[in-house]
Amino acid sequence: MTTTPGASSESHARIAEGLYTTGWHVERQFVDPVLLRELRAESLARWEAGSFRHARVGTGAEKRLQTEVRRDQVCWLDETDLTPAQSVWWNEIELLRRAVNEALFLGLFSYEGHLTVYPPGAFYRKHLDNFRGARHRRVTAILYLNDGWKREDGGQLRLYLDESGDGPFVDIEPLGGTLVTFLSERFYHEVLPATRERLSMTGWFRTRD
Numbered sequence: 001m002t003t004t005p006g007a008s009s010e011s012h013a014r015i016a017e018g019l020y021t022t023g024w025h026v027e028r029q030f031v032d033p034v035l036l037r038e039l040r041a042e043s044l045a046r047w048e049a050g051s052f053r054h055a056r057v058g059t060g061a062e063k064r065l066q067t068e069v070r071r072d073q074v075c076w077l078d079e080t081d082l083t084p085a086q087s088v089w090w091n092e093i094e095l096l097r098r099a100v101n102e103a104l105f106l107g108l109f110s111y112e113g114h115l116t117v118y119p120p121g122a123f124y125r126k127h128l129d130n131f132r133g134a135r136h137r138r139v140t141a142i143l144y145l146n147d148g149w150k151r152e153d154g155g156q157l158r159l160y161l162d163e164s165g166d167g168p169f170v171d172i173e174p175l176g177g178t179l180v181t182f183l184s185e186r187f188y189h190e191v192l193p194a195t196r197e198r199l200s201m202t203g204w205f206r207t208r209d
C-alpha cells in the first residue's frame with residue numbers, strides 16, 4: 001500500500017458547510033486516485049471471491065430480503081479485518097467524522113460501512129436510511145469506486161430535496177472518488193438502475209447506541 005495524501009481540510013470544511021446549510025453535499029475527488037484504484041481492486045477481488053450477500057431491508061427479526069425494494073449486494077467492513085486500502089479509508093472517514101463533529105456538534109460517535117455492488121439492472125427504490133430500529137444513523141457517506149462512469153451508464157443517486165420525498169430532486173452521477181454525504185433522517189433517495197456494475201463504499205456516521 002502506497003502512502004497517499006489524505007483528504008484536505010478544505011474538503012472537510014465544504015462537507016460540513018453543505019451538511020449545515022442544505023443537509024447534503026457532493027465532494028468530487030474526495031480520495032486520491034491511487035487509493036481509489038486500490039479500493040476498487042480489493043472490492044472486485046472480494047466480489048469475485050463470493051464474499052458479498054444480497055442486501056436486506058429492516059433490522060433484527062424484521063430483516064428480510066426484498067428484491068422489489070433493493071437488488072444490491074453488500075460486504076460489511078470489519079474494523080478488525082481491514083485490507084490495507086480499507087485501513088487508509090477508515091482513517092480518512094475517521095478524520096471526516098471528527099471534522100464534522102467539531103463544526104456541527106452532531107455527536108457522531110462511530111462509523112459503519114459496507115462495500116456495495118449493484119449488478120447491471122439493480123436498483124434501490126426510494127427510501128430513508130434511518131429506518132425503524134436504526135435511529136442512530138445520522139449522516140450517510142457514500143464513496144463511489146467506479147472507473148470511467150458515463151451519464152448513459154445510468155445508476156444515478158436520486159436525492160429528493162423536500163422532506164415529503166416528492167417533488168424536486170437532484171441526480172448525482174456515481175463517479176469514482178466522489179463522496180456524497182447527507183443527513184440520513186432527512187432525505188429520501190433512490191438508486192436508478194445502471195447498465196454496468198456499480199461499485200461503492202456505503203457508510204453511516206452514528207450516534208452512540
Ligand code: OGA
Pocket residue numbers: 116124129142156157189190191200202
Ligand atoms: C444505500 C443507498 C445510495 C448509493 O445503500 O442505502 O441509498 O448511491 N445507496 O449507492
Ligand code: MN
Pocket residue numbers: 127128129189
Ligand atoms: Mn440509502
